[in-house]
Amino acid sequence: MKKKPEWGFKENQELHAAAAFTIRNILEAIMGNIDESRTGKTMIHLGHGDPSVYPCFRTTTIVQDALIESIRSAKFNCYPDGVGIDVARRAIAKYLSRDLPYLLSSDDVFLTVGANHAIEVLLTVLARPGANILFPKPNYPIYEARARFSELEVRHYDLLPDQGWDVDLDGVKALADENTVAIVLINPGNPCGNVFSSEHMKKIAETARELEIMVIADEVYAHQVYGPKPFIPMGVFGDIAPVVTLGSLSKRWIVPGCRFGWIALTDPAGILQQTGIGACLKSCLTISADPPTIIQGAIPSIIENTSKSFFLNINKLLKEAADLFYEALKEIPLVTCPYKPEGSMFAMVKLNISAFDDIVDDTDFCMKLTKEEAMILFPGDAVGLKNWVRVSIGTEKKVLEDAIARLKEFCIRHTKTN
Numbered sequence: 001m002k003k004k005p006e007w008g009f010k011e012n013q014e015l016h017a018a019a020a021f022t023i024r025n026i027l028e029a030i031m032g033n034i035d036e037s038r039t040g041k042t043m044i045h046l047g048h049g050d051p052s053v054y055p056c057f058r059t060t061t062i063v064q065d066a067l068i069e070s071i072r073s074a075k076f077n078c079y080p081d082g083v084g085i086d087v088a089r090r091a092i093a094k095y096l097s098r099d100l101p102y103l104l105s106s107d108d109v110f111l112t113v114g115a116n117h118a119i120e121v122l123l124t125v126l127a128r129p130g131a132n133i134l135f136p137k138p139n140y141p142i143y144e145a146r147a148r149f150s151e152l153e154v155r156h157y158d159l160l161p162d163q164g165w166d167v168d169l170d171g172v173k174a175l176a177d178e179n180t181v182a183i184v185l186i187n188p189g190n191p192c193g194n195v196f197s198s199e200h201m202k203k204i205a206e207t208a209r210e211l212e213i214m215v216i217a218d219e220v221y222a223h224q225v226y227g228p229k230p231f232i233p234m235g236v237f238g239d240i241a242p243v244v245t246l247g248s249l250s251k252r253w254i255v256p257g258c259r260f261g262w263i264a265l266t267d268p269a270g271i272l273q274q275t276g277i278g279a280c281l282k283s284c285l286t287i288s289a290d291p292p293t294i295i296q297g298a299i300p301s302i303i304e305n306t307s308k309s310f311f312l313n314i315n316k317l318l319k320e321a322a323d324l325f326y327e328a329l330k331e332i333p334l335v336t337c338p339y340k341p342e343g344s345m346f347a348m349v350k351l352n353i354s355a356f357d358d359i360v361d362d363t364d365f366c367m368k369l370t371k372e373e374a375m376i377l378f379p380g381d382a383v384g385l386k387n388w389v390r391v392s393i394g395t396e397k398k399v400l401e402d403a404i405a406r407l408k409e410f411c412i413r414h415t416k417t418n
């Protein structure tokens, strides 16, 4: 045996580089700045989309009952199948089919440890040397982190703020080439709070068809809409181009702690199965983590028994928050929100950075806001838009009012005087 000059294992810098993109890591850096005792203010966290801490956003007791029943039944202590237990897959297939012009079967559904895991699995399946993928700008950061850590070149198409954050379809066509595998869409949008119209989605599907790429439709905010446009799943256009839909319980049921999501092949023409993508998903999931069987066992009851009124109330709270935030922001100097959120739980706010006295960019803005006002926003640079910030509006009304007041004081205090 040849003696090694040093330990055989090494730190992998690539991992750190990929993790640096995640919301968790960026928030950790910002929160390092917090000093509640110095400001005398309790922390307000509008940096991520997790309203589960607020009593008004508490999940339905249906979820609790279903989980308890799943545990008590003792039927779900087993290892699950690699792609999930059939009753849970069937329940998700049925749930998604309600909004589609065709029926999904349990074979079209793969269960994952939340949608983040679904992203990991899908990007792993699609990666190969030379392949590229189209991401929106701005984007949900996990995509960037995951792609960076795989054999996928990332190309960004623009979402257009002055067109309601619609996709720049000409840009998409200009970016794609023979090595493009997919376009990612997030609808309702994170970070923009936008909702795509049916006409626009049809055009996106037609563009994907022309480019011969699949559409990855991240619909973790499915049905979380409160503006003029209804939520329409991208799978409705699955006969134009193959669509892979990602979903989750986290946002609609306000249970990110359940870590339960899915990948659905919403592809009535069967192109994804024919090209072997379905089989690859299965293989990838076989060597990957599973959502706990106990959670899977609760899914049929959660899906079937959650009342409409629970969802309606969540959307009502988000609509009130969007209205309040959008109107109040008009009264605050140096910040603008070009588009009132109509879905999900975020708003993108533009900073008039050159009119600030001593703030150099969005990250500096967030750092100082945290330090002076004990209030956390997410820097736009980290989602792909420099000198914007992302605000989570999924909070209690009085917290949002307090946040708006702090933001106003902060902006006034930092306005250039000459």
Ligand SMILES: *Cc1c(COP(=O)(O)O)cnc(C)c1O
Binding pocket: 049, 113, 114, 115, 116, 117, 140, 186, 190, 218, 220, 247, 248, 249, 250, 251, 256, 259, 260, 261
């Ligand atoms: C929150 C979120 C996810 C991840 O959801 P989990 O199911 O909790 O992993 C994925 N995509 C987008 C756009 C999100 O906002």
